[in-house]
Amino acid sequence: GAVVSQHPSWVICKSGTSVKIECRSLDFQATTMFWYRQFPKQSLMLMATSNEGSKATYEQGVEKDKFLINHASLTLSTLTVTSAHPEDSSFYICSALIQGGGNQPQHFGDGTRLSIL
């Protein structure tokens, strides 16, 4: 149980395009989802906390207008990288908390490797 599906796994696109990444909780409802970014050989850095039905909370230094987060349902959060540039190339990974799950750990998706040419 507690499976989080992230799509796509890989994406390669040209500079200037927008890329949408989906994070779905398959067998549970998730009031809260998190988006992380991981550059090569570095740690995971929290980008934003996404709460269903409300605006996301972004960490300091993360551009809200560049990384659009939508959490329109209890099973889906999306991250859109707008006008992506090579410096946005990274590994993006989401996680989800089970609604009403108390202090259960976050459940992670398998991540999305984004390469901007």
Place this chain on the structure above:
Amino acid sequence: AQKVTQAQTEISVVEKEDVTLDCVYETRDTTYYLFWYKQPPSGELVFLIRRNSFDEQNEISGRYSWNFQKSTSSFNFTITASQVVDSAVYFCALSGGYSTLTFGKGTMLLVSP
């Protein structure tokens, strides 16, 4: 502010050796959780363990064991009789009252045959 320090950037061992990965944390929360995750080359995060701040009992799961010492703010992870499949990056992480995770920088473990 919360902080997790994994001082070992990379560790190389030969198969069947025991290896300990260190983790030191800082937090002002009285209630918190500590985690270990494994990240193989494929990238996904594999959850290994979670401990809460009130439970200092050491834990053993197969070849894995964890030593939680509040007095030294450490949560070390030992792999006994390491195997090539253990090669991965291991992250220690800390979560306080708001469920957000703070990760250490990770330790890359290379196990050679």
